[in-house]
Amino acid sequence: MKRLMIMALAASLVLAFAASAFAGATYDQVMKDKVVRAGIMTDSIPGAFYNAKKEWVGFDVDIAKAIADKMGLKLEMVPVNNKTRIGFLQQGRIDMSLSNMTHKRSRDNSIDFSITYFFDGQKMLAPKGKFSTLKDFVGKRVATMQGTTSELNVVAALKKLGDPAPKVISFQKESECFQALQMGRVDAWSTDSTILLGYAAQIPGKFELVGEFFSNEPYGIGLPEDDSKWRDSVNFTLQDMWNDGTYQKIYDKWYGPDTKYYFPMTDKIEMWP
The missing domain is CATH 3.40.190.10 (Periplasmic binding protein-like II)
Structure with a gap:
């Protein structure tokens, strides 16, 4: 047993040295x-x-x-x-x-x-003319990217506005979020505004950014x-x-x-x- 402990210690030291x-x-x-x-x-x-x-x-x-x-x-x-x-x-x-x-x-x-x-900064992208402020999204379905700060930010923002259980639907890719918005599976998509601008520009006049920034994204x-x-x-x-x-x-x-x-x-x- 003692020999095994010595060998294990030696191995850990080798790994530590390699890492350093x-x-x-x-x-x-x-x-x-x-x-x-x-x-x-x-x-x-x-x-x-x-x-x-x-x-x-x-x-x-x-x-x-x-x-x-x-x-x-x-x-x-x-x-x-x-x-x-x-x-x-x-x-x-x-x-x-x-x-x-x-x-x-x-x-x-x-x-x-x-x-x-x-x-x-983070905003909402929604069909043009349908929403005017961030509060309008309380109770609505919002797409976001799984495992991102955007996912956390939009949940926190909606809860702050009085939504007890935000309906945030997370996707793996930005293109999937946009597709869900186009198909009406969600009411909005929330992430960094420049990303939203980029996708909205692919179909001019159909979607718009809504509300003020509700997070800073450096x-x-x-x-x-x-x-x-x-x-x-x-x-x-x-x-x-x-x-x-x-x-x-x-x-x-x-x-x-x-x-x-x-x-x-x-x-x-x-x-x-």
């Missing part, structure tokens, strides 16, 4: 390989999606490309969704995640985040835990992109006044002297 050896190694590995693997969504219009030509495009796609370019790296894009984006970072399958990820304290327990690189780039050198590199690159106009150019391309996804910028990236 890999901790904080993202920067070194990325710079050695000259490749950065970015986890990116595939059906989040206009953040990251496949267009009519089956090209993977969007705001996050262009931001990821700009980060890689400024670092002198080759970009490898990896499809992620709400369920895989954190796990892929923890497993070392990606080096950063640009995937509509609100920086939450609870998420910061398992991964790190860059500075906020996009500012959004997006951060998800990063592996405990690698300050890699985190600093991403943060410095974002700040450089803001300073030299790269960020504004990308923003205007997807959210500017001449686009069908027009969304006025509400804040600016945190800058360090």
